[in-house]
Amino acid sequence: MSEPRSNLERFVLAGVERLREQDPVLYEILDNEYRRQANVLSMVASSSIADPSALICEASTAMNVTAEGYPGRRFHAGCRHIDQIEQLAIDRAKEVFGAKFANVQPMTATSANEVVMFTVMQAGDKLLGMELDSGGHLTHGSKASISGQVFDAVGYGLDENERIDYDSAMRQALEHRPKLVICGTTAYAREVDWKKFREIADAVDAFLLADITHIAGLVAAGIHPSPIDHAHFTTTCTHKQLYGGRGGLIMIGKDYDQPAPGGKGTLAEMIQKKVFPFFQGAPNQSSIASKARGLAFVGSPEFKAVAQRIVDLSRALAGAFVEKGYRVITGGSDNHIVVVDVREKGITGVNAEKALEDCGIVVNKNRIPFDQRPPSITSGIRLGTNGLAIREMEPQDMVECVDIIHDILQGVRQESDTKYSIEPAARARAEEGVARLCKLRPITTYPPVVD
Numbered sequence: 352m353s354e355p356r357s358n359l360e361r362f363v364l365a366g367v368e369r370l371r372e373q374d375p376v377l378y379e380i381l382d383n384e385y386r387r388q389a390n391v392l393s394m395v396a397s398s399s400i401a402d403p404s405a406l407i408c409e410a411s412t413a414m415n416v417t418a419e420g421y422p423g424r425r426f427h428a429g430c431r432h433i434d435q436i437e438q439l440a441i442d443r444a445k446e447v448f449g450a451k452f453a454n455v456q457p458m459t460a461t462s463a464n465e466v467v468m469f470t471v472m473q474a475g476d477k478l479l480g481m482e483l484d485s486g487g488h489l490t491h492g493s494k495a496s497i498s499g500q501v502f503d504a505v506g507y508g509l510d511e512n513e514r515i516d517y518d519s520a521m522r523q524a525l526e527h528r529p530k531l532v533i534c535g536t537t538a539y540a541r542e543v544d545w546k547k548f549r550e551i552a553d554a555v556d557a558f559l560l561a562d563i564t565h566i567a568g569l570v571a572a573g574i575h576p577s578p579i580d581h582a583h584f585t586t587t588c589t590h591k592q593l594y595g596g597r598g599g600l601i602m603i604g605k606d607y608d609q610p611a612p613g614g615k616g617t618l619a620e621m622i623q624k625k626v627f628p629f630f631q632g633a634p635n636q637s638s639i640a641s642k643a644r645g646l647a648f649v650g651s652p653e654f655k656a657v658a659q660r661i662v663d664l665s666r667a668l669a670g671a672f673v674e675k676g677y678r679v680i681t682g683g684s685d686n687h688i689v690v691v692d693v694r695e696k697g698i699t700g701v702n703a704e705k706a707l708e709d710c711g712i713v714v715n716k717n718r719i720p721f722d723q724r725p726p727s728i729t730s731g732i733r734l735g736t737n738g739l740a741i742r743e744m745e746p747q748d749m750v751e752c753v754d755i756i757h758d759i760l761q762g763v764r765q766e767s768d769t770k771y772s773i774e775p776a777a778r779a780r781a782e783e784g785v786a787r788l789c790k791l792r793p794i795t796t797y798p799p800v801v802d
């Protein structure tokens with residue numbers, strides 16, 4: 352490695368050295384995690400492989416600064432550089448998504464959604480969101496979250512073709528007259544029609560929130576239509592397809608200066624107040640730096656090719672499953688997600704997930720539409736291609752991935768819904784296949800693992 356050129360470089364190296372000397376236990380765990388990521392095929396649809404330049408922002412001294420408030424209007428001194436970082440992140444978010452307003456402080460996409468809910472609703476108000484089982488999110492009205500406990504949530508789902516049932520969403524809206532309609536998905540492999548959702552919201556004078564957490568990169572690249580001027584609010588996390596630090600982002604398009612409910616300023620002004628001080632204190636400035644770095648990446652010309660690769664791989668992955676006789680939900684994919692029904696293999700989603708992980712393929716169990724099994728068991732698995740695109744995989748590699756997955760699933764002997772064994776020969780073949788693919792398509796942005 353070359354001599355450190357800056358205080359930042361010396362700081363990072365000193366930090367790693369101090370960690371090794373002073374906390375070898377934690378150091379080793381972190382080193383093992385680095386090794387694990389290099390040696391597995393990570394296909395969890397809600398994960399990605401952030402660039403080292405984004406991750407290193409998280410390890411910067413920006414973390415030390417307490418900076419309640421917003422750039423130029425802080426409640427603490429010492430924020431000269433912090434203000435520059437946050438303004439950069441705001442400007443980049445606005446530019447990448449064509450937004451008129453951006454707040455980069457939410458610590459998670461969940462809190463970003465909650466901020467929007469509390470901006471336009473009071474406790475007990477009606478909310479219309481996509482049901483979790485159909486591919487929505489906990490924060491879209493599930494009883495397990497604030498969204499379904501504080502607000503009176505009703506849901507819409509999928510039609511008989513497993514596509515979003517816009518007619519049912521409209522019927523639900525007309526019957527229940529929600530204050531907020533939420534669209535956006537976590538396990539839906541097809542395009543979302545934002546315009547239709549705005550028509551549904553407008554029909555009952557509701558606000559519309561588009562949660563693009565899973566597809567933000569495709570939206571940024573113009574591969575999926577943008578909701579920014581259809582929805583009143585657009586939220587996303589910044590660590591999946593934006594490849595930045597962990598956290599959330601709230602944006603508003605053309606409606607940014609519309610009056611907020613209760614005549615208390617504009618929508619943009621109300622979001623600012625609801626993020627801080629209503630919901631959060633001092634934001635995580637290291638994460639904001641890392642968000643700024645991720646946003647620069649997705650705003651760069653080279654990201655278009657990454658985004659296109661995400662979709663090409665997903666289509667090839669879905670096609671390879673179909674070729675092998677699996678039921679792929681909706682029959683294919685338009686984004687990074689592929690959801691596969693594993694019932695015909697005689698196994699549960701959780702056993703499939705665990706067996707695949709045993710062999711180095713990381714996916715997650717997922718309920719399929721109208722699933723009879725609970726979320727802890729499920730009848731399906733969800734796969735995603737954000738990480739594989741960073742490995743610069745090619746569509747033909749997806750055939751090999753599915754061959755390996757099929758070999759494993761064929762070799763699983765299910766003992767109960769949560770217990771299984773894998774035929775040793777199938778496991779050995781799979782491990783060899785995963786090692787071969789990881790070597791062929793390494794994470795080129797990370798230094799190789801040394802033993």
Ligand code: DSN
Nearest residue numbers: 396397488489537538
């Ligand atoms: N919503 C969860 C998922 O999609 O996996 C976490 O982001």
